[in-house]
Amino acid sequence: MSAPALPLAFRIGFLPVDIWDVFDVLIVGYLIYWLYRLLRGSIALNIFVGIVALFFSYLAFTALGMDLLSNILNQFIQVGFISLIIIFQPEVRRFLLLLGSSTIKQRDSFWNRLLGREEFDREKAPQTAVVRRAFLRLARQRTGALIVCTQEADPSTVITGGTELNADISYGLLVSIFHKESPLHDGAVLVSNRRIIKASAILPVSENSDLPAAVGLRHRAAVGVTEKVDVACFIISEETGKISFAYGGALERGISEERLTELLDMYL
Numbered sequence: 001m002s003a004p005a006l007p008l009a010f011r012i013g014f015l016p017v018d019i020w021d022v023f024d025v026l027i028v029g030y031l032i033y034w035l036y037r038l039l040r041g042s043i044a045l046n047i048f049v050g051i052v053a054l055f056f057s058y059l060a061f062t063a064l065g066m067d068l069l070s071n072i073l074n075q076f077i078q079v080g081f082i083s084l085i086i087i088f089q090p091e092v093r094r095f096l097l098l099l100g101s102s103t104i105k106q107r108d109s110f111w112n113r114l115l116g117r118e119e120f121d122r123e124k125a126p127q128t129a130v131v132r133r134a135f136l137r138l139a140r141q142r143t144g145a146l147i148v149c150t151q152e153a154d155p156s157t158v159i160t161g162g163t164e165l166n167a168d169i170s171y172g173l174l175v176s177i178f179h180k181e182s183p184l185h186d187g188a189v190l191v192s193n194r195r196i197i198k199a200s201a202i203l204p205v206s207e208n209s210d211l212p213a214a215v216g217l218r219h220r221a222a223v224g225v226t227e228k229v230d231v232a233c234f235i236i237s238e239e240t241g242k243i244s245f246a247y248g249g250a251l252e253r254g255i256s257e258e259r260l261t262e263l264l265d266m267y268l
């Protein structure tokens, strides 16, 4: 069923424009803007620009009646949607991950508010304080650290190696793991629902070219793991003692103590 005919909004030269055309252009513009934000900094942006160039070349060759060229390009365009999903698999995955996790978080906070579920947070509070104290000590001492926190997601396919601990979180344990003399200090600690699952784990490193050049491997690994799976990552820089936070492929550098508390409350 076609949309009901509405009066013309205006004309551009000979082109009649109605309200549906205006919505059409606004929605497509918004989608392209989000696509650009999602792809910015990754090599997928270059591929995307290449595909757009290919599409416009096809339109131009067809309009000019250059049949052979337009037929060849048409073959590429035919496989369009499926090949786009294959090429942009990491980006599509990241997009769905962010969409899904923000929807779940919104839904959870709605139900928690509705049912007055405050106990869960109160139960979390002592551990948040313990982890916060450990992070601040590590930062003060300029001891490098990398901690991945997961609540729902199972990151075992992307986080490899390490030593299984499966221990309750404690100030002493966290500080000892990252002590420079500790055999477990190299790599990341994985925390799941406020238990230390493993230490010395290896994370996938991000290839995002948008990250500042000064960002080293520890920070890139934090960004990398959050690009692939719904986890949050805290980083303590050995060089500067600053605490940073990565989530959904984005890096927040040098967070304040207040922000640290807020993030631990949300993601620990």
Ligand SMILES: Nc1ncnc2c1ncn2[C@@H]1O[C@H](COP(=O)(O)OP(=O)(O)OP(=O)(O)O)[C@@H](O)[C@H]1O
Binding pocket: 144, 145, 146, 185, 186, 187, 188, 201, 202, 203, 204, 205, 214, 215, 216, 217, 218, 219, 220, 221, 236, 237, 238, 239, 240
């Ligand atoms: N893929 C990885 N997975 C887990 N840990 C890693 C990974 N890559 C590096 N690290 C950790 O980061 C340390 C090296 O950090 P590097 O100095 O390169 O990074 P950085 O981001 O500059 O951090 P800093 O500010 O602490 O120096 C390694 O010793 C190791 O413990």
